[in-house]
Amino acid sequence: MKETGFYPGCSLQATSREYNESVRALARHLSLPLREIEDWNCCGATAAxxxxxxxxxxxxxxxxxxxxAQGMEEIVVPCAACYGRLATTHHTLVTDETLRQKTCDTIGMEYSGKLKILNAVQWIEQYVEPLLANAVTHPINRKMACYYGCLLVRPHKVLQFDRVEDPQSMDRLCALCGSEPVDWAFKTECCGAGLSISRTQSVGRLSGAILSDAAERGAEAIIVACPMCHSNLDMRRPAANRSLGQKLDIPVLFITQLIGLALGIPRKELGLDRHFVPVPQW
Amino acid sequence: MMTENSHTPSPAERLKACSGVDVQLCYQCGKCTAGCAMAPEMDLPPSFLVRLLQTGSPAAYRRVLESRSIWLCVGCEQCIGRCPKEVDIPRLIDCLRSEAQKEGCVSPEASDIIKFHKSFLGSVKRNGRLGELDLVVEYKLRTLHLFQDVDVAPGMLAKGKLPLIPERIKGKREIDEIFKKSNA
Known part of the structure; x- marks a missing residue:
């Protein structure tokens, strides 16, 4: 099996450790080789x-x-924000030779642009999905709202991933895990992203609207593929509930955690106890 | 070398050179504003901001630079996703932010957002990676919001989500060089 390079990014070392743990648990369980990029740095995120x-x-x-330089042909970037920055930079460097030369001079390294960059869902589709039919031992028979957020699907011209207004890939993966994806209106609305600390009330307003629509449609959990989406919907739940004036307790899981549960991987290995909003035993 | 055509570029020309975006393509359909998650909190919604830029008037340009909108944009890319003319507003806004800082006319309401970005980059500059605790400490010192999120921190610690010591990469000197060459 071809080895895939792995860029965890800073969130996966801290706030979203469980995303890192659940990606690695899936890879381990299904014998999919991942190799972390040695000495990686922060992508700069919104701040840069x-x-x-x-x-x-x-x-x-x-x-x-x-x-x-480390011989990788493709890398997986589970954080949707890092994925957006890496994919956009790759696109700029391969389409603008002047900027490529200037940037290579700044970093003191060469970049040919042959690298393939996958988000978590693309990695799952390519390597995990073909094995799912035989590997699902604990179907999760629950209603799920798949929340794609912004940076997994936009800008479409650069990322060329899924449908920009009504993406389907995670919905399909959910169904393969035995769940029923609900049809809802906030699949690609913004959660407030990087304003989490500097403008928490905005995040409360935006995340509140997302949570409330998912709950009204009967979803029993929200499924995400982005650490910022997760922490805004999970850790910022008090701000969201304040904005809504009600107390929603709908849990938020990473797609890798849902698949892990369906494969019968123990909850602890998937980091399910690290959430602020508890995830029930299904 | 001076040529007959040389002149000091106007703000509109500078903006176009920086962003590569032609604001005249916009025909004011308003889809960007309708879809913008932050529009309800903005002083200039995205389509209004582009309209001001289209006029080419220095006063209108100044109004855009001083706006809170350019700092509230979270870069979700919804506007360009829906724009029938593919006017790249997030890219425009990135350029406007750097112009606003150069011109020293940043909206006072953006103060916390900018302090957050500076604290974030400060941590990356020191370590090559973001130390979340490192970021929060610097942000609190810059803003003096000392008690913000004190209710969240114990939970984060208990759940192993707040490493106390930031990871520092081996190529720290390369990061120093990148910051230096980028004038950051």
Whole structure:
């Protein structure tokens, strides 16, 4: 089996440890080889592209160049925000030769642009999905609202992933785990993303609207593939509930945790006890 | 070398050179504003902001630079996703933010957001990776919001989500070089 490079990014080392744990648990359980990019750095996230365009290209470019230098042909980037920054940088560097040269000079490394960048859902579709039919031992017979957020699907021109307004890939994966994906209106609405600390009340308003629609449609959990979406819907639940004036207790799981449960992987290995909103025993 | 055509670029020309975006393509359909998650909190909703830029008037340009909108944009990319003319508003806004800082006319209401970005980049500069505790400490010192999120921190610690010591990468010098060359 071909080895896939792995870029965890900073959130997966801290706030979203359970995303890291559940990606690795899936890989272990299904014998899918992952190799972490050695000495990776932060992608710069919203802060870099808000403040300094050159830095916003150079930080992700160093990661891409490291992966290439370490002999990787493709990498998986589970954090949707990191994925957006890496994929956008890759797109800029392969379409603008002047910027490529300038950025390579800034990082002191070469980047040919042959690397393939996968988000978590693409990695699952490519490597996990073909094995699912035989591997699901504990179907999760629950209603789920799949929440894609922004950076997994936008900008579509660059990412070319799924349908931009009504994506289906996670809905399909949910169904393969025995769950029933609900039809709802907030699949790709923004949760407030990087304003979590600097403007928590905005995150409360936006995340509240998402949670409330999912709950009204009868979803028993929300499924995500982004650490920012997860922490805004889970850790920022008090702010969301304050904004709504009600107390919603709908849990939020990473797609890798749902698949892990369906494969019978123990909850602890999937980091399910790390959530603020408890996940019931299904 | 000076040529006959050389002149100081106007703000509109600078913006186009930075972003590669032609604001004249916009025909004010308003889909960006309708879909913008932050529009309800903005002083200039996205379509209004683009309209001001289209006028080319220095006063209108100044109004955009001073707006709170350019700092509230979270870069969710919904506007460009729905724009029939593919006007890249998030890219425009990235350029406007850096212009606003250069011109020293940043909206006072953006203060916490900018302090957050600076604290974030400060941590990345020190370690090569983001230390979340490192970020929060610097943010609190910059904003003096000392008691914000004190209710969340114990839960994060208990759930193993707040490492006390940031990870530092081996290529720290390369990161220093990147920050230096980017003037960051």
């Amino acid at each position: 592209h808000s403040m300094n365009h050159e830095l916003a290209l150079a930080l992700p470019a160093r990661v891409l160049a490291l992966a290439e």
